[in-house]
Amino acid sequence: MKIKPGSKGGVKAVILCPTRELAAQTVRECKKMAKGRKYYIKLMTNDLSKSGNFKDMHCDILVSTPLRLDHAVKKRDLDLSSVEYLVLDESDKLFELGFVEVIDSVVEACSNPSIIRSLFSATLPDSIEALARTIMHDAIRVIVGRKNSASSLIKQKLIFAGTERGKLLALRQSFQESLNPPILVFVQSKERAKELYKELAFDDVRADVIHADLTEQQRQDAVDNLRAGKTWVLIATEVIARGMDFKGVNCVINYDFPESAAAYIHRIGRSGRAGRSGEAITFFTEEDKPFLRNIANVLISSGCEVPSWIMALPKLKRKKHMVTRDPISTIPDED
Template sequence: MEKVKLSAALFAGTHFDRKRFSADIARFRQGPSAATHDAASAAPSSAPSSEKKRKRKSKAKAKKNKKRRAEGDASASDVVEGFSVFKGLAAKKVGEDSEEVETAKNEDLEVVRRRKRAEREIERAAILRKRFDIHISGQNVPAPLENFEELVSSYRCDSYLVGNLSKLGFQEPTPIQRQAIPTLLSGRECFACAPTGSGKTLAFLFPILMKIKPGSKDGVKAVILCPTRELAAQTTRECKKLAKGRKFYIKLMTKDLSTSANFKDMHCDILVSTPLRLDHAVQKRDLDLSRVEYLVLDESDKLFELGFVEVIDSIVKACSNPSIIRSLFSATLPDSIEALARTIMHDAVRVIVGRKNSAPSLIKQKLIFAGTEKGKLIALRQSFAEVHHDPSGCSFLLVPCILLFS
């Protein structure tokens, strides 16, 4: 009675759908035996479903085992003597990646070092040019020389040439030599302006002797044009002094040579001449200048002033070697001469020592007053007695201009 009251209290207010659960109500009313009978009758019907589940599980398990065996066989084929191929390839790839990263870092460091080295060279070159009053224009101009020994270390100059410089009394390069020599040795064309007595002759002779091979039988390798016979003879003498110790064929174009020489059989490495004699040899004697590697116009302002423009143009055309290096050296460089120079030169370097077209500071100038013609002669003798050996290695005879004031 108490249980009925308790259940009534628990389920008070709830509605039970008897139609929906009628089968369950009937089963409980029949007693435990009926429930057991119903479960036994229902077991055969549920047995097939459990059997199917078991079969499905066994099939799935067999598939998983088969898959595992296949993966095991594949992994076993990739293992050779305890070494996994895929693992080794992965390790190798990681090693290669690390090596590439290390190589890239080293390359970056090398680029930084090169840039710093180039910046130091540019700064050193600027300091030297400022110190020696050298002015340049052009792209990628080589750095000036600090001393002649640098020719051996940086440009592989033969020791005999440096030895000849020392024997001739050259201790330090002059400003024009510091910049013009490395410019020509670098294969650049140039026109240079420097005062008289500053060593321009050595500035263009030295690179020629360094670059051409002595004793060549292939024709003329270098041509030097001078405005006067005296300057051509002096240049020839200086060239022979510098070339002492090697069998260079250095020729001065004399009148007899230009009119009667057999140029086809003549061995000549360096030819020094005036424009008219050289043009005559080219036009009348079939002198071949097609293998000329260096063409130098010394005192170019005088060459163009003396009316040799057409002759020089003919000689330039005769020197038809496409790799020829042309250079102009002068004590003054008027704008008209510079404009003409640019028409025959390509990517040339412009080198000026001191101020352009200014009076040379190395030459002593003085004004002498003479009352009579006899006084002019005495003053001229005194001036000749004061002429001394030039420190650059060349002897210059400077004739003073003596004015007569009444």
């Protein structure tokens, strides 16, 4: 970006992120890169979106989630006509989450005819790419590494656990054999995140959990505690942790089998960052077996070994699945 710091005439760059946590992280990283230069970089908070005085606001770079920015434009008269750069981070997830109409509204508000639009993501399925091209003109595609593949720095492993109860036993055994924090554990829903947190708390594992029912401050505290080493294990859903940079994560555990190859790549990509090696462990049950081959293809493209029987499984036309699972909890609820 070639933005003059402290320039007048309104917001010059907008960065859209799918979650509040990723937006906050993006602001922190922007401020680090802008150190020593007088850029005005702001995060669109809930308070700012609903009651901000945008006419007198000094802002060069504005980072926001789609709904908050759209609210500020429609209800608070935020002027984006001077925006020179519009960035959609984790663009596939932005479109998947049903933000298409909101993004169209933001694109329309960023009416500068010379605007440059950029989309970033580790994966971009063909269907999402076709949708994204509706807002891109004469687009140039830049691919770093292999398209839709995981880092070769991540040691990937598939573990058959048989049943849901077997997964809990396998997780406990993994922790007993070698607990190498910090560790991210992914589950498929916030309810299961809460259940697994209770199990690990019962085992006296220094764990925390992040899900949509927590306040924004509670979620940020959970992330900060993992970064600071106060907790060893963070349980999360894939949507919440999308794009987050958890520096130094040694291991990612897919407690629940990912719903797609793209979800798998994003999950394990929390490890093996910035040239560091990492590890990814994925549990699967009998119910997950039909979907193994989609994930196995990612392992092979990354140079990992996969048992021949998995590659002999039939190809599935469906790219996503969500198994209905038995509850995790083995601990009785307190009266």
